[in-house]
Amino acid sequence: MRKLEPILWPLALAVALLCAWHLAVVWTATRVFPSPFDVQRGLAELMRKGLLWSYIGDSLFRVSLGYLSAVVLGVPTGLALGWYPVAAKAVNPVIQMMRPISPLAWIPLAIVWFGVGNTASVFLIFLASFFPIVVASANGVRNVPIMYLQAGQNFGLRPAALLRRVIFPAALPQILIGLRIALGVAWLVVVAAEMIAVDSGLGYLVIDSRNAGKRYDLVVAGMLMIGLIGLGLDVGVRRLETVRSVRWGFRNE
Amino acid sequence: MAQRGGAVVERAVKTKLSLRGVNMVFRRDGNEVNVLENIALDAREGEFVCILGPSGCGKSTLLNIVGGFIKATSGQVLIDDEPVAGPDPRRIFVFQERGVFPWLTVEGNIDFGLHKLDKAERQRSIRHYIKLVGLEGFEKAYPQELSGGMKQRLEVARALAVNPDMLFLDEPFGALDSITRLTMRGELLRIWEAEKKTILFVTHDIEESVQLADRVVVMSARPATIRRHVVIDIPHPRDISSPRYLELRDSIFEEIGLAHTV
Amino acid sequence: MENLRFWVKVRGVLLPISSVAVLIGAWQIAIAMNSDSLVPGPWAVLLGIVELAQKGLLVKYVVASLFRVTWGFLGAAVLAIPFGLMLGWYRRSELAINPLIQILRPISPLAWIPISILWFGVGDLAAVYLIFLASFLPLTVTAMNAVRNVSAVHLNAGRNFGLSQRQLILKVLYPAAMPQLIVGLRITLGISWLVVVAAEMIAVNSGLGFLIIDARNAGNRYDLVIGGMVMIGLIGLILDMLMRSLEKLKFLKWSYVS
Numbered sequence: 114m115r116k117l118e119p120i121l122w123p124l125a126l127a128v129a130l131l132c133a134w135h136l137a138v139v140w141t142a143t144r145v146f147p148s149p150f151d152v153q154r155g156l157a158e159l160m161r162k163g164l165l166w167s168y169i170g171d172s173l174f175r176v177s178l179g180y181l182s183a184v185v186l187g188v189p190t191g192l193a194l195g196w197y198p199v200a201a202k203a204v205n206p207v208i209q210m211m212r213p214i215s216p217l218a219w220i221p222l223a224i225v226w227f228g229v230g231n232t233a234s235v236f237l238i239f240l241a242s243f244f245p246i247v248v249a250s251a252n253g254v255r256n257v258p259i260m261y262l263q264a265g266q267n268f269g270l271r272p273a274a275l276l277r278r279v280i281f282p283a284a285l286p287q288i289l290i291g292l293r294i295a296l297g298v299a300w301l302v303v304v305a306a307e308m309i310a311v312d313s314g315l316g317y318l319v320i321d322s323r324n325a326g327k328r329y330d331l332v333v334a335g336m337l338m339i340g341l342i343g344l345g346l347d348v349g350v351r352r353l354e355t356v357r358s359v360r361w362g363f364r365n366e
Numbered sequence: 367m368a369q370r371g372g373a374v375v376e377r378a379v380k381t382k383l384s385l386r387g388v389n390m391v392f393r394r395d396g397n398e399v400n401v402l403e404n405i406a407l408d409a410r411e412g413e414f415v416c417i418l419g420p421s422g423c424g425k426s427t428l429l430n431i432v433g434g435f436i437k438a439t440s441g442q443v444l445i446d447d448e449p450v451a452g453p454d455p456r457r458i459f460v461f462q463e464r465g466v467f468p469w470l471t472v473e474g475n476i477d478f479g480l481h482k483l484d485k486a487e488r489q490r491s492i493r494h495y496i497k498l499v500g501l502e503g504f505e506k507a508y509p510q511e512l513s514g515g516m517k518q519r520l521e522v523a524r525a526l527a528v529n530p531d532m533l534f535l536d537e538p539f540g541a542l543d544s545i546t547r548l549t550m551r552g553e554l555l556r557i558w559e560a561e562k563k564t565i566l567f568v569t570h571d572i573e574e575s576v577q578l579a580d581r582v583v584v585m586s587a588r589p590a591t592i593r594r595h596v597v598i599d600i601p602h603p604r605d606i607s608s609p610r611y612l613e614l615r616d617s618i619f620e621e622i623g624l625a626h627t628v
Numbered sequence: 629m630e631n632l633r634f635w636v637k638v639r640g641v642l643l644p645i646s647s648v649a650v651l652i653g654a655w656q657i658a659i660a661m662n663s664d665s666l667v668p669g670p671w672a673v674l675l676g677i678v679e680l681a682q683k684g685l686l687v688k689y690v691v692a693s694l695f696r697v698t699w700g701f702l703g704a705a706v707l708a709i710p711f712g713l714m715l716g717w718y719r720r721s722e723l724a725i726n727p728l729i730q731i732l733r734p735i736s737p738l739a740w741i742p743i744s745i746l747w748f749g750v751g752d753l754a755a756v757y758l759i760f761l762a763s764f765l766p767l768t769v770t771a772m773n774a775v776r777n778v779s780a781v782h783l784n785a786g787r788n789f790g791l792s793q794r795q796l797i798l799k800v801l802y803p804a805a806m807p808q809l810i811v812g813l814r815i816t817l818g819i820s821w822l823v824v825v826a827a828e829m830i831a832v833n834s835g836l837g838f839l840i841i842d843a844r845n846a847g848n849r850y851d852l853v854i855g856g857m858v859m860i861g862l863i864g865l866i867l868d869m870l871m872r873s874l875e876k877l878k879f880l881k882w883s884y885v886s
Contacts, residue, residue: 118720118723119723122720122721122723122724123723123724123725123726123727123728125724126724126725126728127727127728130728145746146746199643202640202643202644203643203644203646203647204647205644206644206645206647206648207647207648207651209865209868210648210861210862210865211861212818212861212864212865213818213821213822213860213861213863213864213865213867213868214825214857214860214861214864215821215822215823215825215826215837215860216822217825217826217829217837218825218826218829218837218840218856218857218860219857220829220840220841221840221841221843221844221850221853222667222850222853222854222857224844225665225666225667225850258464260461260464260465261465261467263435263453263459263461264459264461264465264467266435266452266453267433267453267454267455267457267458267459268455268458268478268479268528269453269454269455269479278478279467282467282469282470283467283469285469297733297734300734300736301734301736302736304735304736304738304739305736305738305739305826308738308739308741308830309829309830316736316738316739319739319741319742320741320742320830322742323742323745323746329742329743329746332742332743333743335739336735336739336740337731339734339735339736339739340731340732340733340734340735341731342734343733343734343735344730344731344733344734346734347730347734357508358469358470358508359469360508360510361468361469361508361509361510362468395633396632396633
């Protein structure tokens with residue numbers, strides 16, 4: 114019985130919430146807010162029309178492009194900043210100033226530079242993912258115990274080899290944390306970007322279902338898909354953290 | 367036979383390490399901290415030298431200078447008659463087990479310094495040193511799966527694999543429980559006798575120094591100077607209840623000014 | 629020796645300032661070279677900000693954004709922290725609610741806009757609700773984790789001294805969890821600031837987010853667009869610094885041993 118508890122309790126809560134939701138809809142006799150069944154039917158409708166998969170595909174495509182570019186550019190940048198503290202001190206104020214600016218505030222500029230369409234939203238996702246990755250990579254390098262560096266030098270390693278064989282593996286756990294956070298942010302931003310700047314994707318589905326016909330069943334269905342896929346992405350990245358050559362860096366997970 | 371001050375040359379064996387007039391001054395917040403004062407020290411090839419002193423007295427600093435990680439403020443550090451310019455694979459530092467690389471397996475760690483050899487030689491080396499330190503069966507294990515003592519042995523194996531002339535150990539058994547420490551000392555001596563390296567071993571444990579060393583260099587508190595060299599002339603294996611052992615140990619107690627009773 | 633410390637400090641300030649100056653200079657040059665670009669240079673942006681200040685709009689928009697953040701954030705904090713602490717304290721409730729939290733977390737607060745408009749109409753209340761939503765989950769999770777990190781040793785000591793459950797929570801749990809809570813509050817405040825700007829771009833008619841989208845739509849005033857972004861960055865930075873100074877209070881400092 115004990116072993117099943119982690120499954121039973123959430124299940125019980127979920128069932129209770131669903132019932133409460135359904136009853137609330139029935140009792141208030143609302144004409145607009147959907148019940149759980151409405152949402153399920155809405156999902157089925159989207160799947161039949163083939164829209165669901167196409168929207169999911171669009172969102173995932175934009176996220177992948179923006180996120181992967183951020184990884185490819187951000188990790189080396191962060192490593193460099195962590196290694197050269199002078200560079201970090203110089204760049205830091207710029208990062209601190211840009212961080213509180215919501216990626217979405219960049220939309221007008223993005224549209225000027227890239228026009229309305231996919232590129233602008235990919236740019237926004239890149240922007241949003243870039244900073245957490247750079248910061249985490251820099252911190253990863255900075256937190257490498259001096260002992261490892263000394264050991265590497267002791268064995269005669271040149272700086273390039275030192276970077277490849279000691280610094281990077283030692284910083285990897287923290288880099289992975291940054292990658293996971295950045296992916297979460299990227300997923301949030303893509304949905305928001307799609308609500309403003311493009312014509313497809315899950316974010317668009319949510320805003321358009323309301324604007325084009327008050328289809329709140331589709332709104333909630335869209336939100337549900339956003340939550341599930343975002344969760345899937347997060348779980349996927351967390352798997353990376355269990356690989357044995359980095360697991361040492363994650364103590365409590 | 368204990369002697370005061372200076373270097374003692376007992377047999378006509380080559381001098382491996384030589385320090386003369388080494389001073390170390392740290393500058394912190396505008397203050398000068400005198401850590402080491404006028405250190406003169408020799409070590410012969412194949413000798414096991416213990417540097418003994420209270421915590422924080424600067425003996426780790428001394429080891430770091432000899433290892434080439436810090437430059438002394440003044441003085442001369444010669445190894446094989448060449449001044450020490452920086453870290454060198456011929457002289458490997460063994461930290462406490464924290465120095466082991468956690469992202470590599472046991473094999474990976476031992477293999478770390480062997481990039482100049484070809485594949486077959488590397489395999490042979492790895493197998494040899496795993497056997498030497500007694501880690502058979504754990505080749506593919508990661509350090510987080512090993513006990514403290516095993517990690518320490520791994521670090522020694524990694525150091526030995528590159529066949530250095532000298533080993534520098536900085537309180538390597540400090541994080542282990544006292545029972546494991548006794549076993550590890552025996553292991554270290556066994557390895558030393560098999561491989562015949564020159565060893566510099568820093569510790570604050572008087573018993574440990576008398577059990578291990580050919581010669582104990584007793585250091586004062588900061589600013590650290592050398593109070594005395596104590597030659598331990600008991601052959602291995604040493605009986606820690608023998609009169610000669612107790613005599614030497616007590617002489618060190620007296621030198622440091624410690625009482626005999628608790 | 630004193631001279632050396634002085635110069636190190638000067639360099640510590642000079643370096644960031646000069647890098648910002650270099651960036652602004654590069655920006656100005658890029659604009660000068662690309663004369664038909666819609667994007668204005670730093671001087672034009674400064675003038676734009678001054679213009680807004682003179683019209684009284686700057687203060688009005690800043691206050692509007694801050695107002696929404698304050699209410700949404702505080703409302704969430706007051707509810708989420710006790711809720712999260714309770715969840716962390718009773719393991720079963722955490723087990724029950726965790727999957728739900730994991731599904732809700734990746735849903736951008738902005739995806740709630742249609743529903744919040746449905747419930748609250750277009751206006752301040754909807755925006756405040758969005759901020760509330762954006763802050764509630766992170767703060768709950770922070771509080772839950774803070775409980776987990778309270779040392780069992782401290783709790784046992786409390787029990788050893790005969791404290792009741794309620795006293796245990798008030799006298800041991802809350803103070804022990806406080807440092808982590810403050811850090812969580814700072815991070816969540818940062819998130820709120822991001823969300824308010826985004827929310828204002830979509831759902832309301834005032835505030836810094838609205839300024840940005842409106843300045844573009846109503847006349848391609850990109851100087852005001854960038855001016856708005858600069859103000860957003862500055863205020864966000866100030867909010868962050870304020871929260872960090874809280875972390876420095878002595879009775880909290882015990883936890884930040886580095």
